Amino acid sequence: MKFSIGKYDIYSKARCGRLETEHGSIETPIFMPVGTAGTVKGVHARELHNDIHAEIILGNTYHLYLRPGTEIIGHAGGLHKFIGWNHPILTDSGGYQVFSLAANRKLTEEGAIFKSHIDGSKHTFTPENVVEIQRKIGADIMMAFDECTPFPCEYKAAEKSMQLTHKWLDRGWNAYLNSDPLYGYSQLYFPIIQGSVYGDLRLQSAEYIATTDAEGFAIGGLSVGEPHDTMYEMIEVVNAVLPADKPRYLMGVGSPENILEAVARGVDMFDCVMPTRNGRNGMLFTMNGTINIKNKKWENDYSTIDEEGDVFVDKEYTKAYLHHLIISNEILGAQIASIHNLAFYLRLMKTIREKIQSGEFYTWKKVVVSSIMQRL
């Protein structure tokens, strides 16, 4: 893999780059739709590629490991073949889900012991076997196994957790270097910064993980409830230390506003369930603000879903129709809202790249953030 930066914004830390993988290249800054258990919910693979113009998607190791399991994904020849997506895939390490979804989890120096939220069966994740699982899944980009601290988190606990994440990184990195890809294409391994909302811990963590020879670095443990300004501050702290020539991935973030602010601070990659999960609940993103399509005010609005949008659902369906579908719990409502929101996110990233290229990003961003999150 190769990462090259094509343009730096002179008024902010934003930059445009290109990340090359053996499944295709990715223009950064990029947003990765979340395909939890081997599917971006409600969206066909061809829609992801042809209509939404997704360049890379994310899979959740925790979910995929539990169901269908690595044996089946292995028999299929990897996740790309299993789900019919022949473009780049990144998998998280399962750390976040173990701590948020699994039952009876127990943390040790060795790793995490947990019970499946599906059938209660007992499992163990270690920095080593999480590499092995991601080798089997065959993601183009694998993530290190980390502990994600909740918010709020005491300084001492955050420090201890960060140190554990660092120890796990050493073991995971070693397992990565001493294992081979299974399907004939190379796989990267991104370490993750932790340290909660404490600048000195974040700095220490960024410095620590930067000592690895990794091809990219992730910022974890943010967008877990802390104020946005604190998140932006932490991003500034770590991006001052991370190698400038490597991609930076802000995990699980976020709203369009969060993304614009993080890009301005030098972040290159994003993922979030917001466009699909909120979409299924009737929340639509537009450049002029967000729409709760369940509101009665849209019941009689026969304008198309998004006049500025260019994906087919924006042009072929009306707000009144989508209101009806979401109110009626129709599958098609979830499908339309998910496609609209994902296409919106990907179009936003494309515009961000264009604005960086043309030197207008900083002034444009200021205008956009004032309107993009207002409620319509």
Add this chain to the structure above:
Amino acid sequence: MKFSIGKYDIYSKARCGRLETEHGSIETPIFMPVGTAGTVKGVHARELHNDIHAEIILGNTYHLYLRPGTEIIGHAGGLHKFIGWNHPILTDSGGYQVFSLAANRKLTEEGAIFKSHIDGSKHTFTPENVVEIQRKIGADIMMAFDECTPFPCEYKAAEKSMQLTHKWLDRGWNAYLNSDPLYGYSQLYFPIIQGSVYGDLRLQSAEYIATTDAEGFAIGGLSVGEPHDTMYEMIEVVNAVLPADKPRYLMGVGSPENILEAVARGVDMFDCVMPTRNGRNGMLFTMNGTINIKNKKWENDYSTIDEEGDVFVDKEYTKAYLHHLIISNEILGAQIASIHNLAFYLRLMKTIREKIQSGEFYTWKKVVVSSIMQRL
């Protein structure tokens, strides 16, 4: 509207025809996907047209009347515009749903009083207002308001019910003749035969409804639990009496085998929730038999969904993947199975028409019915 028959099969009562509406022409025998509440569940309008090759879809008056309601459909300029489907639509009359879904229904000579299954609100359907509702919906083909008898049903009750249906037909037909379409295109009105499983009642009913000058006729009250042979017998009785030059619509039927047998007895139009509802539960139709994709035997089967199928889901996804999606209750599983099954039904109808044209229908049908319903 015009119906013309292009070819009669010499070994059976099957025939090929063309039904022309102002939203496009329909090749018969045809299958109509069911779009209950303004959506064929899990399927985009463009998929219905481009991938499944549906020529006409069905909407349920009962569902559409309750939600979103005729006022909103009227403001949208009719159902076609509301749902983004610019091809023919048929609506049922609501009779069947009133008797199967609504609560506290009460039948009078005047009509049916019922409570909404959604919010308990009280409503009345009469032969007259059901015409008015369907005028507002704007279906190309509207159906008469009828009472659908359950199975089993005593002879006396079936006779009384049939007589009520006939009285309602007179009133509905009158309301139809004395009202105009609202959106600039003509709408047809099909009467419905009842009479349960009693040949003499069916004959009487067919003769009665044939006295109207309708452009097409429907056979209702079948596929409600009676043996298949009884259903086929009733079809034979009524088709001997119905005008040969008008389309015949067998309501709510059925399995591929049922359709093949009914076509052989002179039926031209079909609708059924089976391809979508059973699809959502993991049942797939193929020419070689049915698949329960939830079965463990498909867990490791990496062959495509249907090697004889030509719709994109058949070629882009594997059985193992669909097994995973359906087991995991993923929306995409319902989408894939619905598209596969609907495309299968429409392809089956196309093959039926080709076999009638080539004179092979009767011998081909014999072979197909012996395999098409076996369990794979």
